[in-house]
Amino acid sequence: MHKRAPRKVLIGMVLVAMSGFSVAQPEPVINFQIRHYDVSGMTTAEISQSVFKNTPVKMKGGRFGAVTHNSFSTSYSAVATSQGGCEVKNARVALDSTIVLPRLIQGGQSPSVLAEWERYIGALRAHEQLHANNGKFTAETLASRLYAFKSNLPCPQMRARLDEAVDRLIQNMGAWDQRLDAETQHGKSQGAFLRPVFR
8 A cells, every 4th residue: 555646757857967976975864664553353354354443544435454654855955056057965855654554462363363464464564565665766766866966957947847856756656656556456466465264
């Protein structure tokens, strides 16, 4: 499950010459965490019902067992060059990435139920990690594009076009997320579902 809606763009079309300096570029600041909500049940059918009842993930009229929230912030200084162009200084990219997952309250479940839970939660976590990894890749791409960026445009024009490109790249992340969810049925084809037969 993803957070953002898609909008495709090729950011490279608006990004022009990069600086030739070989100074190492700064890495994005990434704050990653996993949050849980509790579920219960003695059978996998009961646990599945508890996930549906207790999940905080409610989107577009549906309920989902998990979600990944990727929230970005970017900042930079636009500095005029002696040639009449503009360059980026002090670029900073930050990503807050949070995965929300169910957590089973264990106590008295059979070994087969616990084994099925571990299979399910492992597949669900792996699916959400793909969304988190996509956010990390997007943050790294933003940092590399902004670092030492130069343009022949005056600063007001460069900033307007660069800000638009940054926004569209972040939104474009959602296109990949939505394709992943469509292709995997929100992780179901990857095993992220509880089989109801275990007691």
